[in-house]
Amino acid sequence: MKKELIFIVDDDISIRRLLGHWLNKEGYGVLDFENGEECLRMMDKGPAAICLDVMMPGLDGIEVLKRIKKIDNDVPVIMVTSKDSVDTVVEAIRDGAYDYMVKPLDKMRFMTTLRKGLENYGLIAELKRTRRELKDKYIFENIIGKSKGIQRLFEQIDKVLDTDITVLIQGETGTGKELVAKAIHYNGSRRQGPFIDINCGAIPENLQESELFGFEKGAFTGAVRAKRGRIEMAHEGTLFLDEVSEMGMQTQVKFLRFLQERSFERIGGNKKIEVNVRVISATNRILKDAVEEGEFREDLFYRLAVYPIVVPPLRERKDDILILATHFMKKYQNETLKKINTISHEAMEILTNYRWPGNVRELENTIYRAMVSSDSDIIDRSCLPENIREESVTEVDSQEIVQLSDIEKNALVNALKATDCNITRTAKALNIGRNTLYRKIIRYQLNKIFPELTRHIKDP
Numbered sequence: 001m002k003k004e005l006i007f008i009v010d011d012d013i014s015i016r017r018l019l020g021h022w023l024n025k026e027g028y029g030v031l032d033f034e035n036g037e038e039c040l041r042m043m044d045k046g047p048a049a050i051c052l053d054v055m056m057p058g059l060d061g062i063e064v065l066k067r068i069k070k071i072d073n074d075v076p077v078i079m080v081t082s083k084d085s086v087d088t089v090v091e092a093i094r095d096g097a098y099d100y101m102v103k104p105l106d107k108m109r110f111m112t113t114l115r116k117g118l119e120n121y122g123l124i125a126e127l128k129r130t131r132r133e134l135k136d137k138y139i140f141e142n143i144i145g146k147s148k149g150i151q152r153l154f155e156q157i158d159k160v161l162d163t164d165i166t167v168l169i170q171g172e173t174g175t176g177k178e179l180v181a182k183a184i185h186y187n188g189s190r191r192q193g194p195f196i197d198i199n200c201g202a203i204p205e206n207l208q209e210s211e212l213f214g215f216e217k218g219a220f221t222g223a224v225r226a227k228r229g230r231i232e233m234a235h236e237g238t239l240f241l242d243e244v245s246e247m248g249m250q251t252q253v254k255f256l257r258f259l260q261e262r263s264f265e266r267i268g269g270n271k272k273i274e275v276n277v278r279v280i281s282a283t284n285r286i287l288k289d290a291v292e293e294g295e296f297r298e299d300l301f302y303r304l305a306v307y308p309i310v311v312p313p314l315r316e317r318k319d320d321i322l323i324l325a326t327h328f329m330k331k332y333q334n335e336t337l338k339k340i341n342t343i344s345h346e347a348m349e350i351l352t353n354y355r356w357p358g359n360v361r362e363l364e365n366t367i368y369r370a371m372v373s374s375d376s377d378i379i380d381r382s383c384l385p386e387n388i389r390e391e392s393v394t395e396v397d398s399q400e401i402v403q404l405s406d407i408e409k410n411a412l413v414n415a416l417k418a419t420d421c422n423i424t425r426t427a428k429a430l431n432i433g434r435n436t437l438y439r440k441i442i443r444y445q446l447n448k449i450f451p452e453l454t455r456h457i458k459d460p
Ligand SMILES: Nc1ncnc2c1ncn2[C@@H]1O[C@H](COP(=O)(O)OP(=O)(O)OP(=O)(O)O)[C@@H](O)[C@H]1O
Pocket: 142, 143, 144, 145, 171, 172, 173, 174, 175, 176, 177, 178, 179, 180, 283, 284, 324, 360, 361, 364
């Protein structure tokens, strides 16, 4: 394996020798420089980390740091400082230094900090690599993920980009439906046009119609001037109907007619207005269920769901959790003024095994809160809220399985008793097939309770 290369920048030769010695012994490659200019000239060697003295003649450490960050924003830079210039270090951290060490240096602490920096660099690199690989095929900047589920989603988005096909996005709350809708619009052929959304869940039914279709002056009391509706605003762009299951019945009728005719009238008007819009809708209910419950028109459902896309819940794409968490840590570093970019192994296990009913939104909030509450440079178990720690189940709870199978076994025993071990009647009573019943008799060794079943096992 190629040695990782570490840069040491310090005007003090004894520090360069000391660090160089430690690093060589740990198997790293080392290049050392007595000033910042030299280091900057060698940046194309691709250092994996840089140890940078704060106080140097010529360019000082802060200035060198800023220039390094312009060349490689991600490389971890560890500032090395004497006791009396610790103040400068705060500035350095704000300018993107990974961490700092105060002289005299302690070998253990130095190596730990360095290793963490390298590990973090690796993660960021992986994140970028994944994005780049996907980007070759698809370009959805804001949607992070590498799981099979997300890749399938990307493929689906890709298919509808350059068409005007009507898309229905379904998925639990917080899975990223709005993100998907925007990805389709901003990467599709209508990206020059407007993206207009209307949240049907947030607008009372009696106002939905005027919001969507607009009205003419005098259409109703209070209509002192004419107003364009969202459909008109979306001309040549995309109309995004969010929480579409909450659209009122009357509005549904009118919207269906609009979809059929691609034209409409404002409320109180009689002029036909023709618009060219692409319609994308989203819902966190299964829209078909709303149809079956009589709350949503079936004909409108089919018009909206020409191309259905399902965004899978986070618990079904656990592969995305680490990469999303890393993304959110980066996102909130500035806001929280904390250089947190690592999650402890234990905390990661909890995050992986939690069910995430609020999906990515809940994960984002959890990471943000954990960063705020952490008083070290990592997110560990104690930074996570109690409910998440408690509800995170490491593996399928074996006790639960025992209980479930106990219930099944009891039901079988009772049914067999009630029918005097008549196979046909027992199967009927339990609403299962005869073959299934045979299998269950074998699995639970029910012949030990009812010896007369033995012949069925030998000769089923
Ligand atoms: N794959 C992802 N990558 C990055 N951020 C994501 C991803 N999925 C969701 N998010 C973020 O999670 C939050 C929720 O996403 P969004 O609003 O799109 O969800 P939604 O499915 O529309 O939820 P709701 O049904 O509650 O409206 C947003 O802040 C969004 O940026």
